[in-house]
Amino acid sequence: MDVVALLVITVLPLLGIITVPQALAGFSDPNVILIACLFVIGEALVRTGVTYQVGEWLVKTSASSETRLIILLMAAVAGLGAFMSSTGIVAVFIPVVLSIARKLNIPPGRLMMPLSFAGLISGMLTLVATPPNMIVDSALKQAGHTGISFFSFTPIGAVVLTAGILYMLIIRRTLGKNKNTDIDTDTENPAEQGRGGEVKSSISPRRTIAHFISDYHLEKRGHRLRVQSGSAIIGRPLHQLNLRRTYGANIVGIERQTRFQTEIISPSANLRLQLGDVLLIDLFTETADPAALQNDFELHPLTLQGSYFTYRSREVGMAEIIIPPESALINKNLVELTFRRKYGLSVIGIRRNSKAITTPILEEKLKMGDTLLVIGPWKSIRLLQSQTRDFLLPGLPPEIDDIAPAATQAPFAVLSILIMVALMISGLVPNVIAALITCLLLGLFRCVDMNSAYKSIHWQSLILIVGMMPFAHSLESTGGVTLAVNGLMSLMGDSASSAPVLLLGSLFILTSVIGLFISNTATAVLMAPIGMSLAAQLQASPVPFVITIAIAASAAFMTPISSPVNTLVLGPGNYRFSDFLKAGVPFTIIVFIITLILVPILFPF
Numbered sequence: 001m002d003v004v005a006l007l008v009i010t011v012l013p014l015l016g017i018i019t020v021p022q023a024l025a026g027f028s029d030p031n032v033i034l035i036a037c038l039f040v041i042g043e044a045l046v047r048t049g050v051t052y053q054v055g056e057w058l059v060k061t062s063a064s065s066e067t068r069l070i071i072l073l074m075a076a077v078a079g080l081g082a083f084m085s086s087t088g089i090v091a092v093f094i095p096v097v098l099s100i101a102r103k104l105n106i107p108p109g110r111l112m113m114p115l116s117f118a119g120l121i122s123g124m125l126t127l128v129a130t131p132p133n134m135i136v137d138s139a140l141k142q143a144g145h146t147g148i149s150f151f152s153f154t155p156i157g158a159v160v161l162t163a164g165i166l167y168m169l170i171i172r173r174t175l176g177k178n179k180n181t182d183i184d185t186d187t188e189n190p191a192e193q194g195r196g197g198e199v200k201s202s203i204s205p206r207r208t209i210a211h212f213i214s215d216y217h218l219e220k221r222g223h224r225l226r227v228q229s230g231s232a233i234i235g236r237p238l239h240q241l242n243l244r245r246t247y248g249a250n251i252v253g254i255e256r257q258t259r260f261q262t263e264i265i266s267p268s269a270n271l272r273l274q275l276g277d278v279l280l281i282d283l284f285t286e287t288a289d290p291a292a293l294q295n296d297f298e299l300h301p302l303t304l305q306g307s308y309f310t311y312r313s314r315e316v317g318m319a320e321i322i323i324p325p326e327s328a329l330i331n332k333n334l335v336e337l338t339f340r341r342k343y344g345l346s347v348i349g350i351r352r353n354s355k356a357i358t359t360p361i362l363e364e365k366l367k368m369g370d371t372l373l374v375i376g377p378w379k380s381i382r383l384l385q386s387q388t389r390d391f392l393l394p395g396l397p398p399e400i401d402d403i404a405p406a407a408t409q410a411p412f413a414v415l416s417i418l419i420m421v422a423l424m425i426s427g428l429v430p431n432v433i434a435a436l437i438t439c440l441l442l443g444l445f446r447c448v449d450m451n452s453a454y455k456s457i458h459w460q461s462l463i464l465i466v467g468m469m470p471f472a473h474s475l476e477s478t479g480g481v482t483l484a485v486n487g488l489m490s491l492m493g494d495s496a497s498s499a500p501v502l503l504l505g506s507l508f509i510l511t512s513v514i515g516l517f518i519s520n521t522a523t524a525v526l527m528a529p530i531g532m533s534l535a536a537q538l539q540a541s542p543v544p545f546v547i548t549i550a551i552a553a554s555a556a557f558m559t560p561i562s563s564p565v566n567t568l569v570l571g572p573g574n575y576r577f578s579d580f581l582k583a584g585v586p587f588t589i590i591v592f593i594i595t596l597i598l599v600p601i602l603f604p605f
Helices: 002-014 030-047 050-062 066-081 086-104 109-124 131-142 154-174 209-215 243-247 290-297 339-343 378-386 398-402 407-426 431-444 450-456 459-477 480-492 500-515 520-538 543-554 564-570 577-602
Strands: 222-227 249-257 262-265 278-283 299-302 316-322 346-352 371-377
Touching: 002 459, 030 050, 030 131, 030 407, 030 431, 030 450, 030 459, 050 066, 050 086, 050 407, 066 086, 066 109, 066 154, 086 109, 086 564, 109 154, 109 543, 109 564, 109 577, 131 459, 131 520, 131 543, 154 543, 154 577, 209 316, 222 290, 243 249, 243 290, 249 346, 249 371, 278 290, 290 299, 316 378, 316 398, 339 346, 339 371, 339 378, 371 378, 378 398, 407 431, 431 450, 459 480, 459 520, 500 520, 500 543, 500 577, 520 543, 543 577
Parallel strands: none
Antiparallel strands: 222 278, 222 299, 249 262, 249 278, 316 371, 346 371
16 A cells, blocks of 8 residues: 555656645645654553553453453553554454453454454544544644544544444354364464464464473462561572572562562572562472471462463563574583573573473583573563574564563653643644654653654555545546535435535445545545535535544444454454454444434534
């Protein structure tokens, strides 16, 4: 699509239809900059873990109720999508929803369609929720009219969201019934999906922490112990405790309560333990006695939510490394290598000839081809990728995709978003300036860095918008818009002026049909001038016409190719093309009815 957009920019000036400045005008359009800023803001929400925290809250709150889960899922996705890319938010939620589906034994298809619909509905909630909204707002301002306020779409979007939740609760039993052995619904990472969202069966899924736990027999090795008052280890450095040799215990992380939150500290030889520290311990020998360790050092055992190794998987990671030929690690044991001191990671398992070594591994001489399981901070694990001389890192588990590198800055990210919303609502500054201020604040608070900010911008989408703007201008200058308007007016006859709501219905249908074949952004660019011209001919306010176009552009529920949001859930939900038709067509009709009822009331002609 972006190639087509560039062709439009190139060909139209060559044909003399528009001038070069007109062809390139989109690059200076404020809404293009605003959309780019929103990509950065969405990246900050991911990097600070705000989106993932919402997912975790969703799991806890929904408990085992599928009804409550669908309600909360759609509300959460729509709420977050009102301030960031719907495609981005759906991509973030796919692994969360797949995990929930497995825990509750629900077919993924019963949850993926609600996820997709909520992502699309989020575009109807605020001005900045989706590019079509900003495009119709720009069209109004360029024509000399007052723009659309930040929450103008919200009443309609709220009603559509409520209808969408009720609709999904009714049809959920019809979803997720397909059985297709070519699609691996256990795949949690959208990056493993092929084109169009289908998971390619030829690609084996990345090994997860759950795989590591099973392969290295770690199920019962993890313990959490709190340092109590009077404990002999308070104030002592770790190297003096000799926990490995005496108790077969390896400290792989320390939970320490700071002023605002609980931090996971990586153990080091000189680290001194404090009262209240929670030790995350791996008992790696069969003879290890946790009771002796607790009694000798006055440590209080704490419960674990599942396996320890998944309990803190967002802070403490795992990965496998392979010993290649010529490695300096060969014929040395872990004590000699001082592995934790060098790399900040602990080795908790060794596999040799595809079998886990069950004897104590500290004195085990390493051999070529051994696979070592390391545990520690994700940051240290990432650094292993540059160490290719002595060991190889074949890949990282999919859990690393959910890691928030700026998790401590989450409050500042939320504060920055609130400042942006306040500035946009108050009208103190233009929306694009409010977004730029927010990006600068996110950088100042270290919620996002320059590298991740540039990478987060979806340049294909921006080029598409920039390229379609001169195409819409050429339609106006060559009479294409007038032709379309006259066609609609003649089709409606006398009822066009006496019942303008029928024209709204025609615009909605036309926009929806065009949206089946091209993106909703391009559809909005093309349809906005038509809506403006229709309003001018009727001597009516253009606002209800462009609002209808924006809503219809977001109502891309009918096919899996109508929107990237639908394409993303196609594979994980195990859907067929017909599933979107069955679920999407009736709901599009519902949105059509809601729009025709509410738009004339909220935005009079």
